[in-house]
Amino acid sequence: MDSDVLTIDTGQRRIIDLTDAVRSFCGPRGDGLCSVFVPHATAGVAIIETGAGSDDDLVDTLENLLPRDGRYRHAHGSPGHGADHVLPALVSPSVTVPVQNGEPLLGTWQSVVLVDLNRDNPQRNVRLSFITG
Template sequence: MKISVSSRSRVDLIDVTGEVEKNLKIKEGIVVVYTPHTTCGLFINEYDSGLKKDIVKLLEKLVPQGAGWAHDPEEGNADSHMRSILLGHSVVVPVDNGKLQLGTWQSIFFAELFGPRTREVIIKEIKG
């Protein structure tokens, strides 16, 4: 199954938890959430506006845009590629009784790193 995610800015963190859970068909097992794009990422953390700003600030500090990266003359997005490496492209979440087994404060984040764009997220369920 696939869902579409639209970002509003170059770097945008979007909560996709509800959309993933809404589309679950299995009662027990695991779900793999994956993005097939090289300038995006997925991760699990608390969905808090202050924390979102901190995550973006951390990514900008670790991998600054326009820092003379070798790939920049091609598309100007080397920072986006490297940030996606740090975040990863998938998360795996257990499913129990048809519900994602996330912690109280956990959400699944889709990280757009070279937007705004509309992207694809693939959801693969493995029955357990």
């Protein structure tokens, strides 16, 4: 298995497009599966359309589903930080993408994105792993 780690700053944006990094990582590797995994308890990875408002819609939806208030038992950090710990139950910490001839087989409008609503830790690692098939 080939693997690499990206370091991402999410201080300015809640959704970070990883698609170009995934393509670059897969390019020389041929056929197989690419796993995109975020090893954090408060972030996730998704496949969505970006640039047409869907990324903002996702953030708005998640913030409506997971309000930042005092209802959470997990209550350290910034107000509502407990919501960040529920996020990975809704947005998985990983996705797997099939790859053929070094090209991720994403649909025309699909992008791989990091989703991070956590305001307490803007430095994230994303592990890309490739299993040859």
